[in-house]
Amino acid sequence: MKRTSLTGALCPVARALDVIGDWWSLLIVRDAFDGICRFSAFQQNLGIARGMLSTRLHALVEAGILTLAPASDGSAYKEYVLTPQGRALFPVIVALRQWGEDHLYAPGEPRSVLVDTRTDAPVARLDVRARDGRPLDWTETAVRGR
Numbered sequence: 767m768k769r770t771s772l773t774g775a776l777c778p779v780a781r782a783l784d785v786i787g788d789w790w791s792l793l794i795v796r797d798a799f800d801g802i803c804r805f806s807a808f809q810q811n812l813g814i815a816r817g818m819l820s821t822r823l824h825a826l827v828e829a830g831i832l833t834l835a836p837a838s839d840g841s842a843y844k845e846y847v848l849t850p851q852g853r854a855l856f857p858v859i860v861a862l863r864q865w866g867e868d869h870l871y872a873p874g875e876p877r878s879v880l881v882d883t884r885t886d887a888p889v890a891r892l893d894v895r896a897r898d899g900r901p902l903d904w905t906e907t908a909v910r911g912r
Contacts, residue, residue, distance in 0.1 A: 771784060785825075785829045785831065786826075786829075786855065788822070790812070790822045791822050791825065791826060791831075793812055794808060794812070794819075794823065794826060794832075795826070795831065795848070795852065795855055795859060797811055798832065798846060798847075799848070799856060799859060803846050803847060804843060804845055804846070805820075805823070805846075808823070808846070826846075826852075829851075830849055830851045830852075831848070831849060831851055831852040832846045832847065832848060832849065832852055833846070833847050833849050834846060834847075835847045860889065861892050863880060864892060894907075
């Protein structure tokens with residue numbers, strides 16, 4: 767099936783999904799946050815076909831999420847590194863992780879945990895807040911300017 771581009775959509779969610787909406791792209795970004803930076807390591811960790819991985823990495827570089835850099839160990843390899851735009855996806859990955867923890871695991875089922883490296887304590891829950899700091903529920907928000 768041919769994909770429809772959402773680059774001209776008025777909705778920022780649609781435009782974001784146009785860039786990072788497929789699961790492979792988000793899993794590549796997740797792995798980049800976990801320190802994976804080489805093609806072979808992405809492929810091994812994800813179990814993704816080489817052609818599919820190459821296509822997704824190219825698209826993420828084109829979108830400005832990743833950049834290619836010389837290998838940090840001085841070898842002839844190239845590494846995929848998150849750009850500032852890519853690093854700005856961290857709260858998105860954390861939100862997806864927390865949603866998955868809340869809704870996709872049975873009580874007591876083992877899972878990985880995102881921790882603060884300074885304290886080794888689990889990361890606090892994300893929430894949406896008003897400019898004045900009070901927590902907001904979805905029923906207290908609206909989209910304007912359509």
